[in-house]
Amino acid sequence: MHEMSYAEAILENLINLAERNNAREIKKAHLVIGELLLINPEQLEFCFRAISRETIAENCTLEIEFVKPEIRCVKCGKEFEAPAGVCECGGFVSVNGGKEMILKSVIMEVD
Amino acid sequence: MHKIEIDAEIDLLSENRRLAAENRKFLREHGIVAVNIMGAIGSGKTLLIEKTVEALKGIRIGVILGDVICRADYERVAAHEVKAEPVNTGKECHLDAHLINHRIQKFEDVDLLLIENVGNLICPVDFDLGEDFRVVMVSVTEGDDVVEKHPEIFRLADVIIINKVALAEFVEADVDKMERDAKNLNPEARIIRMDLKKDIGFDEWIEFLRGVLNVSGNSS
Ligand SMILES: [Zn+2]
Numbered sequence: 116m117h118e119m120s121y122a123e124a125i126l127e128n129l130i131n132l133a134e135r136n137n138a139r140e141i142k143k144a145h146l147v148i149g150e151l152l153l154i155n156p157e158q159l160e161f162c163f164r165a166i167s168r169e170t171i172a173e174n175c176t177l178e179i180e181f182v183k184p185e186i187r188c189v190k191c192g193k194e195f196e197a198p199a200g201v202c203e204c205g206g207f208v209s210v211n212g213g214k215e216m217i218l219k220s221v222i223m224e225v226d
Numbered sequence: 227m228h229k230i231e232i233d234a235e236i237d238l239l240s241e242n243r244r245l246a247a248e249n250r251k252f253l254r255e256h257g258i259v260a261v262n263i264m265g266a267i268g269s270g271k272t273l274l275i276e277k278t279v280e281a282l283k284g285i286r287i288g289v290i291l292g293d294v295i296c297r298a299d300y301e302r303v304a305a306h307e308v309k310a311e312p313v314n315t316g317k318e319c320h321l322d323a324h325l326i327n328h329r330i331q332k333f334e335d336v337d338l339l340l341i342e343n344v345g346n347l348i349c350p351v352d353f354d355l356g357e358d359f360r361v362v363m364v365s366v367t368e369g370d371d372v373v374e375k376h377p378e379i380f381r382l383a384d385v386i387i388i389n390k391v392a393l394a395e396f397v398e399a400d401v402d403k404m405e406r407d408a409k410n411l412n413p414e415a416r417i418i419r420m421d422l423k424k425d426i427g428f429d430e431w432i433e434f435l436r437g438v439l440n441v442s443g444n445s446s
Contacts, residue, residue: 117348117352124238198377201410214352218236220233222232224227
């Protein structure tokens with residue numbers, strides 16, 4: 116389960132950001148996650164809940180937006196849904212993106 | 227009290243990338259070739275490392291062995307009188323650049339650093355350790371659909387080892403299909419059919435290592 120590593124990175128960055136902005140509470144975090152990272156959102160949520168207990172991110176909602184990689188044949192340009200390796204035309208199918216995890220924006224309460 | 231929204235735009239994977247780059251720099255500076263060996267539990271990673279250490283006597287080798295909690299693999303490898311370090315990840319199913327960063331200094335005098343990742347075909351995929359080569363080892367006993375089920379790890383490998391091929395007929399696994407799936411996902415990878423118990427393919431692996439280490443075959 117690699118979700119725990121990601122949950123830790125999310126929490127650490129949220130707390131840093133909150134401290135820099137003198138926030139009291141973190142309400143919502145918007146995340147952009149590449150589909151190829153194979154993150155299970157329920158597990159990510161579960162891990163995040165467990166480690167954020169008794170922090171200012173305790174009640175923070177994770178809003179997850181998944182983004183697709185661009186998978187296409189380098190020869191004929193045909194698009195694919197999943198990494199397919201080789202296209203029927205014989206061209207290699209290249210994969211771009213789909214591996215990002217960006218903390219896009221954060222909503223927090225400040226005094 | 228009032229609410230504010232902040233445009234964070236923070237890349238959460240950048241910390242691992244930064245540490246991996248740091249590891250890579252250290253390895254380069256000390257002329258160390260690092261190989262990250264991934265594969266499921268029971269695929270044969272530890273035996274591969276034990277045999278490699280024996281076959282390359284004369285080359286200075288270090289081994290980092292990742293494990294969730296136990297030290298069994300470490301003890302097996304350390305018995306071969308090689309510089310070895312166990313890494314317990316605790317709850318995690320993969321090594322990351324940070325875990326390697328803590329140990330790497332101890333290996334500054336080796337030529338080859340073998341890193342046995344935690345037995346798992348999913349979690350290690352996205353954690354660059356700073357290695358030079360990524361190796362994925364699967365065995366035919368995992369089923370001949372194991373490659374197509376885990377495209378990412380095979381897509382990003384430099385070497386794909388299909389182990390225990392001598393058992394293929396007994397477990398009704400189609401090795402040709404496994405090789406075809408691997409080649410389809412990753413036409414650039416070197417694919418080695420292996421059976422460590424029957425000495426199949428091991429020479430090809432040693433030849434690969436000697437090639438990347440730039441040493442001749444007679445030093446053993
Ligand atoms: Zn095509």
